[in-house]
Amino acid sequence: MEESALSFWMYLGVMSVFFGGTVKRILASEMSSAPTLLVYSALFLLMERLCSFCLPTCVGLGVFCAACWLIMGTVAAAKPLPVEGKAVFITGCDSGFGKAAVLFLDSLGFQVFASVLDLEGAGAQELQKTCSARLTLIHMDITKPEQVQEALRITKAKLGVKGLWGLVNNAGVCVNFGDAELSLMSNYRGCMEVNFFGTLEVTKTFLPLVRQSQGRLVTISSPSGEQPFPCLAAYGASKAALNLFINTLRHELKLWDVKISIILPSSYKTGQSRNVEYWEEQYKHLIENLPLSLMEEYGEEYLLETKQLFFQFAETATEDLSPVTNSIAEALLSRQPKVRYYAGQGVGLMYFIHCYLPVSISDHFLQKLFMKKSVLPRALQKRNNNNKKK
Numbered sequence: 001m002e003e004s005a006l007s008f009w010m011y012l013g014v015m016s017v018f019f020g021g022t023v024k025r026i027l028a029s030e031m032s033s034a035p036t037l038l039v040y041s042a043l044f045l046l047m048e049r050l051c052s053f054c055l056p057t058c059v060g061l062g063v064f065c066a067a068c069w070l071i072m073g074t075v076a077a078a079k080p081l082p083v084e085g086k087a088v089f090i091t092g093c094d095s096g097f098g099k100a101a102v103l104f105l106d107s108l109g110f111q112v113f114a115s116v117l118d119l120e121g122a123g124a125q126e127l128q129k130t131c132s133a134r135l136t137l138i139h140m141d142i143t144k145p146e147q148v149q150e151a152l153r154i155t156k157a158k159l160g161v162k163g164l165w166g167l168v169n170n171a172g173v174c175v176n177f178g179d180a181e182l183s184l185m186s187n188y189r190g191c192m193e194v195n196f197f198g199t200l201e202v203t204k205t206f207l208p209l210v211r212q213s214q215g216r217l218v219t220i221s222s223p224s225g226e227q228p229f230p231c232l233a234a235y236g237a238s239k240a241a242l243n244l245f246i247n248t249l250r251h252e253l254k255l256w257d258v259k260i261s262i263i264l265p266s267s268y269k270t271g272q273s274r275n276v277e278y279w280e281e282q283y284k285h286l287i288e289n290l291p292l293s294l295m296e297e298y299g300e301e302y303l304l305e306t307k308q309l310f311f312q313f314a315e316t317a318t319e320d321l322s323p324v325t326n327s328i329a330e331a332l333l334s335r336q337p338k339v340r341y342y343a344g345q346g347v348g349l350m351y352f353i354h355c356y357l358p359v360s361i362s363d364h365f366l367q368k369l370f371m372k373k374s375v376l377p378r379a380l381q382k383r384n385n386n387n388k389k390k
């Protein structure tokens with residue numbers, strides 16, 4: 001076969017694959033396909049002509065294929081899945097992101113199962129009053145396996161033959177105060193117990209339901225699980241363990257067509273983060289339990305500044321939780337949900353600095369972002385004073 005004929009048939013073959021693929025994606029996206037199809041076909045052919053006239057064959061083919069790939073990706077992802085008939089289970093809905101997510105997903109038409117620590121609490125009461133009849137409130141402490149099992153029983157009984165489309169792992173705590181060395185073992189265990197083991201228990205318990213419906217698993221984690229935020233080692237370590245578990249699950253559950261996303265919020269004013277009394281208690285607990293030798297080396301004024309910086313941070317945190325609730329909804333309804341959602345101002349920049357700039361710059365950035373300390377540990381002050389005298 002002459003060379004020109006061969007390249008013609010190759011060109012035609014590649015074009016039909018991409019054209020066919022674009023049409024298939026458009027049809028699958030449930031867009032009103034007739035006009036959309038016409039518009040995309042016209043664009044497609046115009047683009048093909050431009051590429052073939054303006055560019056050498058191979059370059060034109062490459063540019064053309066890349067453009068089709070982009071279009072197919074955009075088209076496919078654009079139209080979300082329908083909400084009708086979808087049920088989601090969300091943990092930690094007494095306040096914060098969990099409560100906001102229940103209100104938002106209920107307003108979109110989901111059947112929401114919202115688990116709370118306190119059914120009589122203000123958050124649960126508000127949800128009961130505000131949401132539609134589709135809402136089911138369930139008491140569940142994620143660290144109590146028997147309560148997780150009971151929550152599953154209630155959910156299955158209510159769902160009947162309908163599957164559970166999504167599980168949103170939101171419940172979490174920051175039982176954490178102060179530098180990694182100063183944080184108590186109870187801080188590390190407290191964070192791990194809820195954020196890792198509790199979320200692990202819920203995920204393993206509800207996963208069969210989500211797997212059967214080829215649904216979604218959405219987990220609210222934190223950038224502190226991947227980056228060394230000062231004074232958050234206990235909390236960050238628990239989120240790091242959670243991240244690795246969830247990411248491994250994402251990998252393994254591709255087989256089952258379960259799509260898994262992690263939400264990485266910036267800092268927001270929610271139930272705990274804005275609770276001054278909570279941080280006061282954390283501070284007192286640390287002072288009362290810190291070994292004497294460490295108290296002497298660091299000094300109370302150093303810890304006092306840490307507490308003040310937690311307070312200040314809570315003041316600067318964001319009130320509007322919609323970047324997080326929108327990310328949760330997208331992770332549940334997008335045809336191609338992201339693996340990671342940076343939910344809030346500056347998270348993308350934070351990760352860019354962490355991934356591409358020297359560690360010294362990234363560390364400095366995190367220090368300035370969260371813990372602008374001015375007080376040195378007492379032992380360091382003494383050492384510096386001695387050095388000055390020499």
Ligand SMILES: NC(=O)c1ccc[n+]([C@@H]2O[C@H](COP(=O)([O-])OP(=O)(O)OC[C@H]3O[C@@H](n4cnc5c(N)ncnc54)[C@H](O)[C@@H]3O)[C@@H](O)[C@H]2O)c1
Nearest residue numbers: 092093094095096097141142171172222267268270271272
């Ligand atoms: N607020 C932020 O800036 C921020 C940033 C990044 C990640 N997060 C994460 O977001 C998630 C939600 O926290 P939030 O900021 O909305 O704070 P929040 O304190 O308002 O909400 C935490 C929720 O978890 C629930 N909870 C705590 N322990 C539980 C347990 N043992 N069993 C069941 N529920 C329990 C609480 O009742 C509450 O409803 C947490 O996982 C947190 O780590 C928060």
Ligand SMILES: C[C@]12C[C@H](O)[C@H]3[C@@H](CCC4=CC(=O)CC[C@@]43C)[C@@H]1CC[C@@H]2C(=O)CO
Nearest residue numbers: 173174222223224229265266267272273370
């Ligand atoms: C850990 C907290 C949530 C969140 O994780 C915060 C952290 C403060 C530092 C920080 C800055 C960011 O831009 C990403 C989130 C984050 C690392 C917050 C301090 C208290 C708050 C909580 O108490 C959450 O329960």
